[in-house]
Amino acid sequence: MTDKITLENVSKSFGRKTVLDGLSLSVEKGQSLVIIGGSGSGKSVTLKCILGLIHPDRGSIKVDGRETVGLSGRERARMLSRFGMLFQGAALFDSLPVWENVAFGLIEGQGIRRKEARDRAVDTLAQVGLGADVGDLFPSELSGGMQKRVGLARAIATRPEIIFFDEPTTGLDPIMADVINDLIVKCVKDLGATTLSITHDMSSASKIADRIAMLYQGRMIWEGPAKDVWNSGNDYVDQFVHGRADGPIRMALRA
Template identity: 75%
Template sequence: MISTTPAYQPPPSVPKLSLTNVHKAFGQKVVLDGVSIDIRPGESVVVIGGSGTGKSVLLKSILGLITPDSGSILIDGQETVGLRGRKRDTVLRKFGMLFQGAALFDSLPVWENVAFGLIQGEGMARGPARDKAVEKLAQVGLGPEVADLFPSELSGGMQKRVGLARAIADEPEIIFFDEPTTGLDPIMADVINDLIVKCVKELGATALSITHDMASARKIADRIAMLHKGRLIWTGPASQVFDSGNPYVDQFVHGRASGPITMAVRA
């Protein structure tokens, strides 16, 4: 008998993603030093910061690839730190991910890359999975003729589109974007930014991105947070990031060599 018990639905006031006082260190090196942030359902938040500031570790901690030393990471109000087995799998089904560099499987045709999670994770038959892959490719502006090509036959921009199609294939509730415009020329980067905004909006998904590309951050974010030395030192609307009043943020977004960040590095 099929269970009719409805899936858990969080109250509207509960953040989709909530981090509280998250810490992570590797030996003596402190990478995350008490990160706290709430992300509302349907909101797009971008975390900016220089190399080595902890952005990737933050993302991996949320995904469960790294276990924080302390702190809480809630998805829909449910604790995920330390989850294992089926409980962790249930959480992971809510996620989609666009990896830096697309991270496609070279040995698989495009449609199998897009449908990989559907086939391997959901057990979908190959025929319906291919149809779904073609549908998602269309959403990112790629025709059905691309489906049977291999990643090596695609340009960098097309590979990134395929990666985006894979990220939305299972219609996730939360999508993570890891440096989504890295390696792209400014025009193609803007195309990818537009597609990210379009796809996230169509799905009604919550989005969390990490990047150092300010053009991308401003375009895809509702809210921007800056991570520096493992701490979120500023959070505010994307429209205010170039007029934040925070000297660290101002130096970073304007790309200035001199300022408090340089001084901290010298120290």
């Protein structure tokens, strides 16, 4: 298989704090990789470095074999047009109705006329189990679960090659979280997209991942098939996935 995303020796510090410390990973075309790890392990910074929101201090980030670190504004915009993103809090535009939220990338990024964009938005809402009537509502009128579905619809509306999921089930009850996980699996399969997700929710990771990788103190300490994460043979991974207080991972507590 061909690697869609490749990170080699990526490092990033903020002042004296090293967040990524020589991180290397790859995601094959059509694969779903989920990065797990505790708060402060570097998951979000990894995602932001790939998206170009943060510039790494060192290292290489390639998409389809092409270096993306240092791309110009126009080149980066062209690359970003191939991406879809489901943000942690859905991050919908409060002032826009649902259909315009879903169609935002179609109208602003691809220049599609509003009538066609609306039709595609309604079709995409149907893919995540929402009726056409929801398109005329505003985000404030939706439940958390419905907002997350709209966020997913927006992420897939442009039919991206690569989709990023940032804590896709945060704030949802277990049943709605499972609904979102099922929708993610279905939508990604229908698109044939490559996906990179970050989460600390092991139920979500197990369901949506082909492979799972664990970050600890800015380094990749384990990677393997999703089914193997529960019996990884790695003490750090074992402690994290089973939620044990005792183990090599020590949480920093303030006095």
